[in-house]
Amino acid sequence: MIPGLWAVVLAAAGQPPLPLVGVIVLGTLATSAAGCVVNDLWDKDIDPEVERTRDRPLASRALSIKVGIAVAIIALGCAAILAFYLNPLSFWLSVAAVPVIILYPGAKRVFPVPQLVLSIAWGFAVLISWSAVTGSISLPTWLLWGATVLWTLGFDTVYAMSDREDDRRIGINSSALFFGNYAPDAIGIFFAGTILLLGWLGMVIHLHLAFWMTLGLATIGWFWQYWRLKQQDLPNPAYAEMFRQNVWIGFILLAGMIVGWI
Numbered sequence: 001m002i003p004g005l006w007a008v009v010l011a012a013a014g015q016p017p018l019p020l021v022g023v024i025v026l027g028t029l030a031t032s033a034a035g036c037v038v039n040d041l042w043d044k045d046i047d048p049e050v051e052r053t054r055d056r057p058l059a060s061r062a063l064s065i066k067v068g069i070a071v072a073i074i075a076l077g078c079a080a081i082l083a084f085y086l087n088p089l090s091f092w093l094s095v096a097a098v099p100v101i102i103l104y105p106g107a108k109r110v111f112p113v114p115q116l117v118l119s120i121a122w123g124f125a126v127l128i129s130w131s132a133v134t135g136s137i138s139l140p141t142w143l144l145w146g147a148t149v150l151w152t153l154g155f156d157t158v159y160a161m162s163d164r165e166d167d168r169r170i171g172i173n174s175s176a177l178f179f180g181n182y183a184p185d186a187i188g189i190f191f192a193g194t195i196l197l198l199g200w201l202g203m204v205i206h207l208h209l210a211f212w213m214t215l216g217l218a219t220i221g222w223f224w225q226y227w228r229l230k231q232q233d234l235p236n237p238a239y240a241e242m243f244r245q246n247v248w249i250g251f252i253l254l255a256g257m258i259v260g261w262i
Helices: 002-011 018-042 065-083 088-110 114-134 139-161 164-170 175-204 209-229 237-259
Strands: none
Touching: 002 018, 002 114, 002 139, 002 237, 018 065, 018 088, 018 114, 065 088, 088 114, 114 139, 114 175, 139 164, 139 175, 139 209, 139 237, 164 175, 175 209, 209 237
């Protein structure tokens, strides 16, 4: 939802049509729901082997596979209905996003950095929402897309760090394993790239002081996370805590994007 709202606010110069905002909010909720269920269907035999995921409904057998498939179909159906509200470019971008969402959970079996596939899936939220306002994709769209991809790659690598031992034992891939001891530095680079692209975007579309203040707060938050990740013997719950902090960072930036047009 966050990158979708970033895009619709910036593309509409801080005054997006409320019905479109509603479609994006509901559409991202439906798509996220479908993505979570598809992920759990893919990983129904892997999740029980991972401490963080063993209590998920399909992994714990609290729900059946049939129920999972039904929920995924319903969620995708809701997203499809909402997509018909969009213009043709946004609609077809929504269609193009579906294979990425469905195939992402399988990426960890064959691709060394599966979090990149997730990041690209998140990037579709920017392309769909921006084009829903303007009917086109331009330089500012791609700057926001790049920032979203790097941000997602950063915070999801943080999340993956909590599963390193389980993933290594099971034999599946993750960005945390791929970067190894350099994972904190890679995350720092991803966050730095996010800051640079958001700053470039702010200059291109002439955002005002409020945006730069919130970007400064986000920068402090990301640097603090990088500093913590460099510490030895970080307790495992800290990774999930930092993952959740990025939700608040995203909404702080959204507030700056809204007020930054005033």
